[in-house]
Amino acid sequence: MSDVTNRVRGNLAFIEPYKPGLSDETLRRELGNRRIVKLNSNENALGPSPLAIEAIRKELPRLHLYPDGASDLVREAIAHHHGVSSEQVLVGNGSDDIIKLISETFLEPGDEIVVPHPSFSQYGFGAQVMDANIRAVPLRSDFTYDVDALAEAVTSRTKILYLCTPNNPTGTVLKQSEFESLMARVPEDVFVVVDMAYDNYALAEDRLRLRPEELRRGNVGFLFTFSKLYGLAGLRVGYLVANADVVQFIHRVREPFNVNRVAQVGAIAALQDIEHVRRSQALASEARFQYGRLAEQGIRVVPSEANFCLVEVGDGRAVFESLMRRAILVRTGFRGLESYVRITFGTREENDACIAALLDVVRNPR
Numbered sequence: 001m002s003d004v005t006n007r008v009r010g011n012l013a014f015i016e017p018y019k020p021g022l023s024d025e026t027l028r029r030e031l032g033n034r035r036i037v038k039l040n041s042n043e044n045a046l047g048p049s050p051l052a053i054e055a056i057r058k059e060l061p062r063l064h065l066y067p068d069g070a071s072d073l074v075r076e077a078i079a080h081h082h083g084v085s086s087e088q089v090l091v092g093n094g095s096d097d098i099i100k101l102i103s104e105t106f107l108e109p110g111d112e113i114v115v116p117h118p119s120f121s122q123y124g125f126g127a128q129v130m131d132a133n134i135r136a137v138p139l140r141s142d143f144t145y146d147v148d149a150l151a152e153a154v155t156s157r158t159k160i161l162y163l164c165t166p167n168n169p170t171g172t173v174l175k176q177s178e179f180e181s182l183m184a185r186v187p188e189d190v191f192v193v194v195d196m197a198y199d200n201y202a203l204a205e206d207r208l209r210l211r212p213e214e215l216r217r218g219n220v221g222f223l224f225t226f227s228k229l230y231g232l233a234g235l236r237v238g239y240l241v242a243n244a245d246v247v248q249f250i251h252r253v254r255e256p257f258n259v260n261r262v263a264q265v266g267a268i269a270a271l272q273d274i275e276h277v278r279r280s281q282a283l284a285s286e287a288r289f290q291y292g293r294l295a296e297q298g299i300r301v302v303p304s305e306a307n308f309c310l311v312e313v314g315d316g317r318a319v320f321e322s323l324m325r326r327a328i329l330v331r332t333g334f335r336g337l338e339s340y341v342r343i344t345f346g347t348r349e350e351n352d353a354c355i356a357a358l359l360d361v362v363r364n365p366r
């Protein structure tokens, strides 16, 4: 038997396939037609932006045409939204696509990336694909950033430092002042990627935010997505805002038509959908309050600036399974967080149902 599998790149042996939260389709297959409360993937409980749906419908008759390869109109809309120039914006097939593009742009075998831990797994994935090494720096015990440890983890081999704020799966944020002191200690040839997938849910005044003048630094990029607040996870659009010189290089590894036609029009429309944005933010604020009250019952909830929260439950796996039997889906299995479940904020009713079930399960473990 000739075996091409012997010739795949060696580093692929170490890549564990991404384990997403169970998909809607899988759940329906497993749980039948029961109503499922899906709180496992940080999706928007209000659904997609209605303006996006309308724009996508109108675009369908043009599906025989290739999309605009550079996503020019999307970049212009995003540039306007953040007060930057469109040369400072790169659009991707989800921000996952962009994490991989950044990895391909910078990483050679043996290079290093520095990531916080626990955080989003895709940063490490990008490094593994490129045969680069991952240095994970633990968050403090209250899940805030340890700026000293991050700065000390950077070596001459470090090409990329990832930050995620609000951080997935903890919901905690990096402060502007912490970012400043970190940047003062990180060499200028390390690309610092700040993943802000949940920033448009955050309220903390002192958190790090994208300010256009920040882009004068050549070595910082801010990553955003349409998957969460805008409710378009199934459409796949994310973007990077960074110094134009860096963006030019990342474009070189981008596929020529990486963002499809309906994704482009949907993203532009969602960005203008102020009402959907406000309703989504208000729902998250209310949910924060709902879950925050678990503390009165003696259950630790990590204060979150995102659209989910981390709840300490004892045996995360057991609680996950008990909730699953009640058709409530949460997320567990984050390395180092075995005693927690991560719960995405749902509608008010979904949150009430989840909280009631959680209290029952924690008090009456089987």
Ligand SMILES: *Cc1c(COP(=O)(O)O)cnc(C)c1O
Pocket (backbone or CB within 6 Å): 042, 093, 094, 095, 096, 097, 120, 164, 167, 168, 195, 197, 224, 225, 226, 227, 228, 233, 236, 237, 238
């Ligand atoms: C959900 C999420 C993203 C978004 O990924 P997409 O590929 O845009 O759907 C990015 N970063 C973090 C931390 C996330 O949780």
